[in-house]
Amino acid sequence: MNREQLCQLKELMALEFTALELHLYLDTHPTDQRALMDYNSVVQQLTIARQRYQERYGPITYGEPSAYPWQWINEPWPWEICYE
Amino acid sequence: MWVYEKKLQYPAKVGRANLQMAKYLITQYGGPDGELAAALRYLTQRYNMPTPQAKGILTDIGTEEMAHLEIIATLVFKLMERATVDEIKRAGLGGYYADHDKSLFYVNGDGVPWTAAYIQAKGDPVADLHEDMAAEEKARATYQWLIDLSDDPDLNDTLKFLREREIVHFQRFGETLQIVQEYIDCKKVY
Numbered sequence: 001m002n003r004e005q006l007c008q009l010k011e012l013m014a015l016e017f018t019a020l021e022l023h024l025y026l027d028t029h030p031t032d033q034r035a036l037m038d039y040n041s042v043v044q045q046l047t048i049a050r051q052r053y054q055e056r057y058g059p060i061t062y063g064e065p066s067a068y069p070w071q072w073i074n075e076p077w078p079w080e081i082c083y084e
Numbered sequence: 085m086w087v088y089e090k091k092l093q094y095p096a097k098v099g100r101a102n103l104q105m106a107k108y109l110i111t112q113y114g115g116p117d118g119e120l121a122a123a124l125r126y127l128t129q130r131y132n133m134p135t136p137q138a139k140g141i142l143t144d145i146g147t148e149e150m151a152h153l154e155i156i157a158t159l160v161f162k163l164m165e166r167a168t169v170d171e172i173k174r175a176g177l178g179g180y181y182a183d184h185d186k187s188l189f190y191v192n193g194d195g196v197p198w199t200a201a202y203i204q205a206k207g208d209p210v211a212d213l214h215e216d217m218a219a220e221e222k223a224r225a226t227y228q229w230l231i232d233l234s235d236d237p238d239l240n241d242t243l244k245f246l247r248e249r250e251i252v253h254f255q256r257f258g259e260t261l262q263i264v265q266e267y268i269d270c271k272k273v274y
Contacts, residue, residue, distance in 0.1 A: 009091060010095065012091070013091060013092065013093065013094065013095070016093075017093060017094070020093075020144075020148065021252070023144060024141065024144055024145065024148075024252070024253075024256050025256070027137055027140040027141045027144060027256065027260075028137050028141060028256055028259035028260055028263065029259075030137065059090075060089055060090040060091055061087055061088065061089045061090065062087050062088070063087075072090075077090065078090060078091050078092045078154065078158065079092075079096070079154070079157065079158040079161050079162075081092075083095035083096060083097050084097065084238075
């Protein structure tokens with residue numbers, strides 16, 4: 001994996017983590033409007049970032065379009081990436 | 085249902101191959117306070133939860149634990165990846181190697197296989213949520229001891245992330261317990 005892809009992957013991981021953290025918080029604070037606004041704003045950024053990443057590097061989850069040949073099985077898998 | 089995402093939740097970094105750490109760390113894969121136990125505990129307890137918040141938090145934290153299981157697997161895999169049989173023997177992993185080579189398996193640091201006896205689902209949401217809070221604290225302590233055992237700053241960075249998650253989960257379970265307590269108290273008023 002080249003530096004640019006790794007950089008974009010890490011960005012995506014960070015965004016998704018932010019969304020998850022707010023998601024868990026909202027589970028026990030469903031009426032916190034500010035947190036909900038933050039969540040919706042992060043999810044919007046995440047959707048764009050995920051789509052941009054997948055257009056360049058192929059699907060990272062199910063239900064996403066693939067170029068030929070089937071890109072899902074492309075290496076590296078998450079445990080094979082050097083994250084340095 | 086569940087859907088896989090082809091990425092880790094947090095970068096799993098390892099500064100150098102280290103079999104001794106692999107042996108210690110595998111307890112978070114298949115040990116009593118490890119990520120497999122956490123995931124399976126929460127995901128099986130959620131069915132009897134009385135409030136929507138509790139059903140949500142157990143589903144979501146249980147799912148996050150699966151992501152942590154993958155991080156631990158990646159760390160152990162990387163720590164062992166290039167080891168020779170001699171190095172494996174010297175680290176006290178000869179018995180592990182005989183049974184599993186370098187594959188990942190659900191055991192603790194002493195090779196004891198994972199068992200469902202590590203977890204419980206009591207059907208009583210107050211009892212279950214107390215167990216979950218204790219489980220998070222035990223996992224936090226385990227990560228602390230692992231950080232103490234390790235001198236690899238890259239590995240410790242990932243372990244500190246996981247330690248932090250235990251603290252957040254403990255907090256969310258505490259809030260959930262309060263919501264469930266209030267719900268039960270409220271039902272008793274006629």
